[in-house]
Amino acid sequence: MKKPTDRQQIDAELQQIVELRHGEPHRVLGIHPDGDGMVVRTYRPDAVAIHILPDFGGRIPMAQRKDGVFEARLNGRTETFNYQVEVEYPGKKTFTLRDPYSFLPTLGDMDLYYAGEGRHEELWKRMGAHPVHHNGISGVAFAVWAPTAQSVSVVGDFNSWDGRLHTMRRMGASGIWELFIPEVGEGTRYKFEIRTGQGGHRILKSDPFAFRTEVPPATASVVHDLNHFQWSDGAWMQARATQDVHRQPWSVYEVHLASWRRVVEDGDRPLTYREMAHALSDYLKKTGFTHVELMPVAEHPFGGSWGYQVGNYYAPTARFGHPDDFRYLVNHLHEQGIGVILDWVPGHFPRDSHALGQFDGTALYEHADPRQGSQPDWGTYVFNFGRNEVRNFLIANALFWFEEYHLDGLRVDAVASMLYLDYSRKQGEWIPNRWGGRENEEAIAFMRELNDKVRAKYPGAVMIAEESTAWPKVSQPTSEGGLGFHFKWNMGWMHDTLKYFSKDPIYRQHHHSQLTFGLLYAFSEHFMLPLSHDEVVHGKGSLYGKMPGDDWQKRANLRALFAWMWAHPGKKLLFMGGELGQPSEWNNDKSIDWHLLEKKEHAGIQSLVGDINRLYRSHPALYDADSEPMGFQWLQPDSAASNVLAFVRRSRQPGGHVVCIANLSPVPREEYRVGFPRHGGYVELLNTDSDGYGGSGLGNKGRIHTQPQSWDGQEASAVLTLPPLSVLWFTPG
Template identity: 50%
Template sequence: MQTQVSLSSIGRLINGTHENPSSVLGPHRIDYRGESAIAVRSFLPDAHAAWIIDNASGTRRPMRKLHPGGFFEAICTTMATDQAAPVDACDRAGEDRGTKSTLTSSLTALTASPYRIQMTNRDGEMIDMPDPYAAPSILTDFDRYLIGEGRHHQLYERLGAQLRTVEGVKGVNFAVWAPNARSVQIVGDFNGWDGRSHVARGSDSGIWELFVPTAQAGDRYKFRLHDMNGHWVDKSDPVGFAAELPPLTASIVVDLTKHTWSDDEWMDSRRQWNPMHEPMNVYEVHLGSWQKGPGRTHGWLDYRDLAVRLTDYCKRMNFTHVELMPINEHPFTGSWGYQAVGYFAPTSRHGSPDDFMFFVDHLHQNGIGVIVDWVPAHFPKDSHGLAKFDGTPLYEHADVRQGEHPDWGTLIPNYGRNEVRNFFVANALFWLDKYHIDGLRVDAVASMLYLDYSREDGEWVPNEHGGRENLGAIDFLREFNMAVHEKYPGVVTAAEESTAWPGVSRPVHDGGLGFTYKWNMGWMNDSLRYFQNEPIHRQYHHNELTFSLIYAFTENFMLPLSHDEVVHGKGSLLSQMPGDMWQKFANLRLLYSYMWTHPGKNLLFMGCEFGMWNEWNHDDGPSWMLLDFETHRGVQQCVADLNKVVIENKALHDLDFSGDGFEWVDCMNNQDSVLVYLRKGLDDAPPVLVCCNFTPVVRQQYRVGVPKSGHWKEIFNSDSIAYGGSNQGNAPGLNTIGAGHHGRPDSIEITMPPLGVSIFRLESDSA
């Protein structure tokens, strides 16, 4: 009996370079001696002998070994005969019966794979498994259409390593997009990292796919691509759900359904949550250095330990949310996660995906939201990652003027390509779906919006209209925001965007980019520059504080004092403050008090809440030992109380993004470096009066106009002795004096604390 498979095709199978192995392997209808038959073929390089096992009858039929490299075949004929007395119809090795017979299973049933393959290896071990090439594709025609259109928002349910049961047999379905590869092998623990027996099936959509019944959760794997240049390269799975601990780079098969979520109450309330009107006190955290654990790899704590510690700390400090610096898998720890390779994998530095689910779940159960940094602006050139994935610039632009960041040495996604745009939008939704994440902060948005970002003339390519706007990135950001807000009400998105691009936090239907919030980089730069001046010189820089209110309501702003302000030689926030030791701490408390009462949501980087002296180092983290000193404990308590004041007073969070929530009382007193303003809320919320003194001079009987007569309670004073201050203030409060001032019908006479802020709330209205 001669096989109908060419020797060349068999050779390519054995070499692992066959471009379409499913055209040869598995069950195939053929014409055999004038009759319809099924040829079942397998490539089993480690097999000494092989058989087909009929699942229905248990009949065992031998396969012929047609090539010493491990190519096996059995031909099974079909014809209508008496089913009560079926005859084995598979040709036996070396036997030509010269008669026609039938299978116990019909041709239709056989092509649906009601059989498995049994083999003995060279050690005599018997192995029983389904035929990988008999399994149907996990991808429907509609899946392929949506992927091609760039609109498959659940891409992560199809590509990557999907645990799957086929014909009652458990295994893993592997699928990867590599349209320009010549062939793709799946290699891993399940095949001894020899992919010749698991060459994926290609398709017109550019997706390579194969069901591997011997694979299981916990197995490491990679895609071995024979690229268009004829090179073999091992790539991590772009949609891999877990990865080895760096510097190892294999992806890991995981089951994302194991965790039983207990945050229903949080998730239900989040759908009704309005991010415009609720308080947000955000604590930015780098999980690798926030706290260390002795005896652990690099001191990294696991997600479960971090969940308990971070929850307890945030509750004590009255933070409403944590924002995690990127937790995607990244090869270089020193990138802080901003050069991601595993976009769908939480870093293994702190445990498994199940552990990270526990982390989010635990914080939710304790009323704390979880925001993560998300980086679709660039990716590194590491050989196992997305760079030249199939031998071509698949995810990035081919032209370095469009495809490479000159500042960071990283690659820029080709947002104009449907599949690439789909990859990133689906990735964003993945974190909201599988991990219940409450918000995504998008890094480096300015670098995405402008084609000439950090480039000189001649180093960038204009858009089709001759402009500098990156039209593909704009469309991508709008699609991302629309998808997030439509599918996950209550989830927030925030843009780190440092330019005057209009409408970053305005709805897409109004021409905006659709973000919930925009980081107010202008406020941050102006404020820090102002505070770095000696108090005696601040009168000449008064406008650096007042300027932010000119544009404060043009966007939905978040006020960030993030990790970027305490790295790269800038020093810590405390060390940036002028004056002697007492003034440095007073200035820091003053900065925070001014920030927390300014319109906008608040974000503070870890360690800043207690006034660390050194700038942040990702290897060491905050100096928690400083809390042995009263001065640092005072700053910490000040921040905790500011968070509480914002939460408890609607006037300080209800109308953060509306001019109706803010009113200057005195913004012109630059000579004394004083600012006085009112914050207001909805639903007859009592107004809050904020009085800021940016000099170390105590100002006694300082008269301030108020909108209503009555008792104004001092609800916060940054100069309190509890915070390490001089205790100059107005406790428990002041009554109005019946004389108008600052254009208001009444006034109070206060003691302005040195380098301090006093906050008053109207407690009783005499009107």
């Protein structure tokens, strides 16, 4: 067989360029040595004439060599040089631009190596779209992972979305494609046009690493520079790094940004990030919460998913403003002394055609086998945690939110769905692990690696698991055989407590153990007690609606629930609207019912929550030994017939304690004796039946004096008035 000449080889490659199936277009396009000179080639389909404009001067015509490929030879030139191309289209339309194929790669060998190993902890700084100066020219460096693609192009506003004009180069065996496009700037819309390896089908994908997107339902990525925002939360960040998170008070207000507060007079629109910064911080200071947890903010195509089906993991949703507006929100909250937790969804992702699914025409981020790669409950794809690049994508994403947005914690959604291979699957619908078991070893390794890296890089930041099973040591360090989370949502406590409080008091004595059982395991993990959004939608009724009795009793029960929860071991989380005593379920398309505050009985519930939070924060006994048995002691766990429970919370600080007494029957208990840890005076810190909260006003006139009569295993006791459907707190004083 006759060996092809260099000219024939180049012709063959140029034909591949024209057909969009060349993986290394820089090899033939751009500027190259050619004999005793240099040759410049460019591909501009539809052009009628092109000239080279070298930076050293002159105007050199190019000849059309093949179907839109133009070429010019400069004899006597031995070194490459910078140049522009002047392109003329029919109708005398002329454009002058830099040739992207005249630039060296913007990715280095070490980037490719660590990405392939799954160990590039700052992967977002290299992948995606980055405004840079390259070889003295401003532009955008693009990079995307699409290992089985036949070719990949960048398309956008700058090239009329024409995939022929900016094909990328494949970076060896890494599966990463790269292209520097000069004179493209911030704010430019773009996508990746991928020609699949099998069949050469054309698919358009948003950038998995995009820092900014269009406002949904539009799906284009937008070039964004992360380096503009000036943070002013240094004092907060420095203090955070020195704190033991388990010894701090955590009272978290869970918020859905689109429906917390809306602007009725402006089409009932949601608040922007910047509007939210001031309104939310003022409200949290008023109500005393230490932290806010934002339901998923990462861009998502369907608003009705509440953010739990993420399309763009590195971009705050554009629904409420610019990415730097979201930074403003976080920064302002920090300046006001409020921490920010973000819901994060690494378990699954949606099937929308522009997103991660079948990204290069194959199962790339997900498993190919639906028994591993599909989540039947949500109709989504499941991440392939065993693939280095996928694991790196997710771990880098978690680090990205801490690094670039100064977040104080990530609440990891649906951990159970990642831990178990048979989660929500019937027999035969899942694949056992190598030992024949149901544990997802790859996901477990992913979570441990993730949590170790967060702990090492961001002291004081927290990882919180929404995990609903009895998996052991979720919140213990990996060095002790745990998963490495800082906290675990106590779903069992939530379900048992809500079941108890939903019962008519006449039946509560038969469900007494639903309030006491949780103390058998309360110190096995570092728990957070949630009353979350999931409990107030889809026909479950609001917290207020779950309470039995007439409106007065509903409010009294709700007040008692909050005081019981805040005295119970574990950090706290309350979904928005609960503090208003909102009768209706949460609706993600409308504001919570702020008008209820016009009624003093509902304003009283909000006032109670504010007072509870302030008392909680000022009494270490209520938080600094949450995960230690020494921090809790039962006084009366067995008074089921009277619906009374009593316990003492103890601080790690000597002598500090708070006594909590709950009367969860609708009748007052007069002359009721309860044991106290010491003889002397006690202040009635809290009485949920106070008339200021909308109660009946029964109580103990603000203070008591115990007698040296042993009771409930204590050296002293007091005879008290226990108001109906109430919780009382006492502390020495």
